Structure formats: C-alpha cells, structure tokens
Amino acid sequence: MHILLAALDLLGTFVFALSGAMVAVRYRLDVFGVLVLAFATGNAGGITRDLLIGATPPAAIADWEYLGVSVLAGVLTFFWYPITHRLRRHVLVLDAVGLAVFAVSGAQKALVFGLNPIMATLLGMLTGIGGGMLRDVLVVQIPTVLRAELYAVAGLAGAGVVVVGHLLHVPPTAAMVAGGVLCFALRFMAIRHDWHLPAARLQRRRGVSDKRRDKDRHK
Amino acid sequence: MHILLAALDLLGTFVFALSGAMVAVRYRLDVFGVLVLAFATGNAGGITRDLLIGATPPAAIADWEYLGVSVLAGVLTFFWYPITHRLRRHVLVLDAVGLAVFAVSGAQKALVFGLNPIMATLLGMLTGIGGGMLRDVLVVQIPTVLRAELYAVAGLAGAGVVVVGHLLHVPPTAAMVAGGVLCFALRFMAIRHDWHLPAARLQRRRGVSDKRRDKDRHK
C-alpha cells in the first residue's frame, strides 16, 4: 500500500509536470523554462502544503525522485511536443488521477501534522491545485482553476472524504481509496460533460433574454 | 483588549476578503475563484509574515475562523455583488481599518518573535499589503499598492509607532492603539484627498511644460 501510494504520488507529479511543460512549449519558453514549469507544476502544490504545515524541507526538495520525474516529463515534452500534444486528451484523464492522488495524500499528511479537519481538507485541495496555479501565474495567465473548470471542487470532495473518514475512525487506507475514487470520478465527469461552476452576475436580475445574451457573450 | 484585537483581526480579514471577492467577480471568475480570491486577499499577508518569522502553521491555517469570515465575504459578494459594489466607498473606509489592524498586530507579532525593530516594522506593513498584492497577481495585474496609492506608507507608519513604542517601553496596548489610529487617519486622508506617491522621471530634467505634458499623459 505504502509503495503503491508513493508510486501514484510520482505518477501524479509526472502528469502535472507534463501539463506544465506543454504550456511552457506553447508559450515558446526555452528548454530551461520548460523544465522549470514542469517542476513547478508538478511540485508547487506539495511544497506549499509542506511549508504551511511546517514540514521543512518539503518532500519535493528533500528527495530527488520528484525532480527526476519532473525533468523526465519536461524532456519528453520538449523533444516530442507534437506527440504529447496529440495525446493531450489522455493526459487530461491522467491529470485527474494526479489530482485525486494529490488531494487525498495532501489531506492525509495535513491530518498527520495535526491540522484541524477543515483546514486539512483545504490543504488537500491546495496540494492538488497549487502547481497548476503557479504554472499559470508564471506565464501571466489568470489561473484556469479560478475561472473555467470544475477542478478544485473534485479535489475538495476527495480530501473531504479522507478527513471525514479520519473523524469516523475509518482506516486511512480505505478512506484514501474512497476519496481518490470520488475525486477522479467527479473530475472525469466534468471533463466528459464539460461541467463548469457558475460566475456571479455583475448586475441585478434582468429579463431572461438579457441573461441569455450575457451568457453567450461570456462563453 | 485581547478579545477586541481578535475581533478587529477578523473584521480586517473580512473586509480584505470582500475586496478580493469583488475583484474576482469583476474578472468573471467562477464561484470557486471568488472564494479563493477572498481567502487569499484576507490572509496572504498574515500567512507570509508567519512563514517568514517561522510561526508554522500560520494562524490563518491553524484556526478555521479566518477561513470562515473569508468564505462569508466571498458568498455575500457572489450573491449580492450589485449591493457590495454600491457600498464600495464604505468598504474602502473599512479597508483602511483592516490595514490599520493588520499593520499594528503584524508588527507586534514580529516583535514577539524576536525580530529586530526595522524588520518588525516592515513585516507589519507586509501583513497589511500582502493580501492585496497576491489578489492582483492572481488576476494578472501589477499590484495597485506598487503604483497608484498612498497605502503601504500608512501601514509603515502604523507599524513604526508600535515598534518605537516597544523600544521606549510604552505598554503594547497603548502603542498599538496609537499606531492603528495614525495608520487609519493617514489612509483615510489619502482616500479623501486622493494622495499619491511620486513616480520617477524617465528622462533628465526638462522644461516645465514638458513635465506637465508628461504628467498628463500618465494620469
């Protein structure tokens, strides 16, 4: 189980790093920029969580494996971008696996470090979305997760299951599997059915036709 | 006094979170983005200060109250944006209260953790401006505080009073009240009279007319 989790953790890092590297290539960064974005996207979530709970040096800095898989993802993307680009739908599904793993393992680690249930849930989610947010900030884009996708909510749900399981004295392994499956399923459905969260109305309620027009404009 | 300070601290968080949520709505973020910007704006200053002085986990992560008021501010803004938008002048005054509270309590906490007077002053200011800076970076804007407002200087003055009081062995409570009042007064006057800090000249001194034209162009 422990080995499986470690393997999934590295798989998550690898897939997130792929997404970072692909964005870097698209923005015409040089090979160093591709590697930095790969590492940042794969590890910034976990590093931020570790800094916040006081676990220094963060796992991604203390061990070299995280760097290794990030560099691997960066190099693969740099040299074979057309291929990774063609596989991007599959990468998106793998990315959902990464989100699930990061959310449940992040929540579990926060619980182990004694955080209260609510904040442990949030830190699980942050582990899942932090890397993508830094990736977007570095290429000067508003983070996708803040405006366009049902992504963080899936992470929140997965992390929440782990924390509720902890409160109900469910064995951690079972809670993590359940949380991970829920998170993956939610995210997978969101990708398939193009689920989004609503944005706020800028003006008071108007006629239905106005609302529809407004909706179309912001699609 | 202690309870009053805690109440003011949460009020500051709430008002900062309101400003973050309003920016999020204006940039058409989804409901999750609104909540993230609310939390980030309300708490990033204090979290950064706590990380820098080694107080992990930061208060805003260890307790759930900060999250609670941030989410409240986010939800209120999301559902009643037109109303919060209409109250924005009042929010601006409350924001000055938040700045004052954060600057003096931030400086006080840094002193308690043994930082030297100069850096404690700076950390007080950082507590006050850090949230707004992260808010602006997340929506890909140059932080307002860096270019358009007399804001940080008010925080610096308030934090400075606390630190000078500490050096002169004034009771902390008195120093914090004095610092908070000074900070609020400065910021309030800056809002009322539209005070700004100067920017540097890009070229050597020229005739007066050139300078005026240059000024107009950059208004």
Add this chain to the structure above:
Amino acid sequence: MHILLAALDLLGTFVFALSGAMVAVRYRLDVFGVLVLAFATGNAGGITRDLLIGATPPAAIADWEYLGVSVLAGVLTFFWYPITHRLRRHVLVLDAVGLAVFAVSGAQKALVFGLNPIMATLLGMLTGIGGGMLRDVLVVQIPTVLRAELYAVAGLAGAGVVVVGHLLHVPPTAAMVAGGVLCFALRFMAIRHDWHLPAARLQRRRGVSDKRRDKDRHK
C-alpha cells in the same frame, strides 16, 4: 574570506536590487513600488531558499543590511534613473557577479543544512534566479530567465562546482571560488555573444526553409 563573502553577498543584493528598481521605474511604479521591487529582486531568491531549507527567519529578514543596500539601490535609481540607465551595460556585468555569488553561496548554505547534492545544486541556482523571477511576475511579465537568456544554466554550473567539490572533499573556499568564476565566465560570454537556449518545435520536423522562417519569426 568570510568578510569577503559577506561583502560580495551584499554587492550581489545591491546589483540585483538595481535591476529591480530600474524595471520598476520603467513600469512607472511610484517610489514605494520602486523600493519593493528593489528589495524583492535583491532578496527573494535567498528568502525562498531559506524557507525551503527551514532556515527561519531568512537571513534577509533577520538582518537589516540586506534591506539597507536594497533601499540604497532603489533610492539611487529613483532619483538618478537616467544615469543608472546609461550605466546599464556595466550593471549587466555586475549582475553576473551577483549571480555567481548567489549561486555558490546558496549551494553552500543548502549543503550545510544537509540537503542532498542534486537539490543543493538546484537551490544554489534558485538563489540566483528567484529574485528576478519575482520581479517579472510583479510587473506581469513572463520571467525573462524562462525564455530569453542563458542565465540559469550559468548559475547551475557554478552551484554544481560547489557541490561536486563538497563530494570530493575539496575545501569549500576553493570550490566556491572555482564555481563563482565558472558561473561569471559563462554568463559574461552569454552577454557578449548573445547566447540563448533553444525553444521546442511546435510542429513535427519540416523542410529546412520552414524551419529558418520559423526561427526568424521568433527572434
């Protein structure tokens, strides 16, 4: 030796702060923004490294000298921008000195804190490039180091020499001098001969003429 290193460290901070302040003036930030960018550019690399290795409070926060030289650089740039702007080629060479000092001292500090050789090398590089990255993010630009210059690789080489020297039990002083000289030489040559790292191809291999056209377009 120790005093020389401390002096070089402050010189590096000063030069980096100059580059931050010059960017701030160019983006029309006010005097406070100029000082913030000066401090951030001069110190963010070292602060990030210290947070990651658990050395809190970071040196740049615990001591006031770093703030002092950063403010000095900011004030000089603010009042005499035309002069610093005219000296920018010399500032670029001094910047290479700063990069060299930061890379080798950053790697050395990471080794002292027990990090493994690979991550110590990376943290040395991060010490050298972190400030410039934050500078660019704050003015909403994709960090230059990610896309346009042979800069980080020079830092990586310098830090690598320190770490290899450590593994071979070379005296730290000798390894740091060698690493610093290598880093400076690489960066200096990159400035002189306009060396760049390659970017990835967005499409599969095409005819030579297409590639040349593509190259021209992205110059």
